[in-house]
Amino acid sequence: MDFWEVVRNRRSCHRFLDDAVEEDKINTILECAGFAPSPANMQPWEFIIIKNKEIKKKIFDSSLRVKTEMARASGWSWLDRYQLHFLIQAPLIVAVVGDPLKTGIERWQEGRGEGYQHACAAAIENMLLAAHALGLGSLWFTIFDKPEVSKILAIEENKNLIALVCLGYSDDHTPRPKRESLQEKIIKILD
Amino acid sequence: MDFWEVVRNRRSCHRFLDDAVEEDKINTILECAGFAPSPANMQPWEFIIIKNKEIKKKIFDSSLRVKTEMARASGWSWLDRYQLHFLIQAPLIVAVVGDPLKTGIERWQEGRGEGYQHACAAAIENMLLAAHALGLGSLWFTIFDKPEVSKILAIEENKNLIALVCLGYSDDHTPRPKRESLQEKIIKILD
Numbered sequence: 001m002d003f004w005e006v007v008r009n010r011r012s013c014h015r016f017l018d019d020a021v022e023e024d025k026i027n028t029i030l031e032c033a034g035f036a037p038s039p040a041n042m043q044p045w046e047f048i049i050i051k052n053k054e055i056k057k058k059i060f061d062s063s064l065r066v067k068t069e070m071a072r073a074s075g076w077s078w079l080d081r082y083q084l085h086f087l088i089q090a091p092l093i094v095a096v097v098g099d100p101l102k103t104g105i106e107r108w109q110e111g112r113g114e115g116y117q118h119a120c121a122a123a124i125e126n127m128l129l130a131a132h133a134l135g136l137g138s139l140w141f142t143i144f145d146k147p148e149v150s151k152i153l154a155i156e157e158n159k160n161l162i163a164l165v166c167l168g169y170s171d172d173h174t175p176r177p178k179r180e181s182l183q184e185k186i187i188k189i190l191d
Numbered sequence: 192m193d194f195w196e197v198v199r200n201r202r203s204c205h206r207f208l209d210d211a212v213e214e215d216k217i218n219t220i221l222e223c224a225g226f227a228p229s230p231a232n233m234q235p236w237e238f239i240i241i242k243n244k245e246i247k248k249k250i251f252d253s254s255l256r257v258k259t260e261m262a263r264a265s266g267w268s269w270l271d272r273y274q275l276h277f278l279i280q281a282p283l284i285v286a287v288v289g290d291p292l293k294t295g296i297e298r299w300q301e302g303r304g305e306g307y308q309h310a311c312a313a314a315i316e317n318m319l320l321a322a323h324a325l326g327l328g329s330l331w332f333t334i335f336d337k338p339e340v341s342k343i344l345a346i347e348e349n350k351n352l353i354a355l356v357c358l359g360y361s362d363d364h365t366p367r368p369k370r371e372s373l374q375e376k377i378i379k380i381l382d
Binding site for chain 1: 192193194195196197198199201202203218221222223224225226227228230231232234236237238239240241242243246254256258261262264265267270288295296297298299300302303305308309310311312313315316317319320321324330333334336337344345353354368370371373376377378379380381382
């Protein structure tokens with residue numbers, strides 16, 4: 001599988017087929033997560049594998065409530081059309097949980113201590129890329145009530161639920177959303 | 192370039208050769224950053240390209256002070272042996288800057304609003320992988336005084352310096368640090 005194809009063509013998947021994800025593919029995806037860098041190589045990520053339909057339904061119900069509330073609070077009208085059925089459809093959701101104590105030396109700096117979250121995000125990006133390389137669709141989902149979903153998943157209070165990653169075979173045929181040009185993103189060159 | 196080779200064998204580089212990084216490689220790396228997902232596709236990342244030796248020296252001096260202070264505060268004795276010369280050696284440092292307003296709907300949730308940081312971290316992971324695929328070494332560096340380095344780089348006050356990414360041809364021949372087993376990282380299976 002060509003690296004450039006993977007990084008360029010991965011996209012968020014909002015519709016999944018029913019087909020289960022093979023165990024070896026799940027393991028490969030999580031193994032790739034673990035190859036991400038982390039401050040002092042502390043590997044602050046932990047994974048909860050969710051296949052249980054009732055739990056997925058609870059997450060869906062909770063997230064639908066959040067989405068509805070946030071659509072009102074934000075005034076983002078497109079959220080009304082944004083369906084969350086992928087939370088039920090996806091055969092597999094991986095909750096990525098971070099350990100705030102497994103962060104870098106910035107833990108001792110005022111207003112810092114976020115390194116473990118960034119490492120978890122890097123691990124998630126590896127998961128999404130690996131999923132694409134294995135022919136799977138994925139979605140990095142964050143519109144959830146963190147305390148409520150943490151309770152549903154019985155996550156320890158000293159840990160931080162970073163994201164839910166939906167995984168499965170894709171039934172989403174919409175094109176990847178456009179990206180801004182590099183010229184807009186390079187804000188300064190100091191040479 | 193094989194995706195699995197890239198994701199498995201990328202590692203942090205702490206020693207760089209003098210050779211400059213070709214312009215087309217810099218652009219490819221930043222283009223790959225931009226393929227990361229972000230909440231509502233807001234692409235919250237911005238890049239400052241740093242080649243200027245005086246600016247690199249200023250960042251080095253400031254970071255050395257931070258490292259020394261943090262070594263004392265943390266009691267992490269290995270930090271005494273951790274040299275920061277890569278900040279001067281690396282022909283190129285990319286400062287990745289995030290825009291807190293370009294975050295997801297979680298902006299309206301109490302205690303949230305971190306989505307833009309996670310997206311920047313995903314973009315950084317893409318940069319590191321792309322660098323490896325292009326035969327370059329990279330380092331995700333975070334041991335800096337954020338207000339001070341933001342001032343050195345004249346970053347707008349409403350933006351957030353997420354990380355400094357050192358890039359260049361590698362002169363680091365140490366092996367990749369070990370990873371914990373998957374069994375230790377999968378904390379729960381809900382099926």
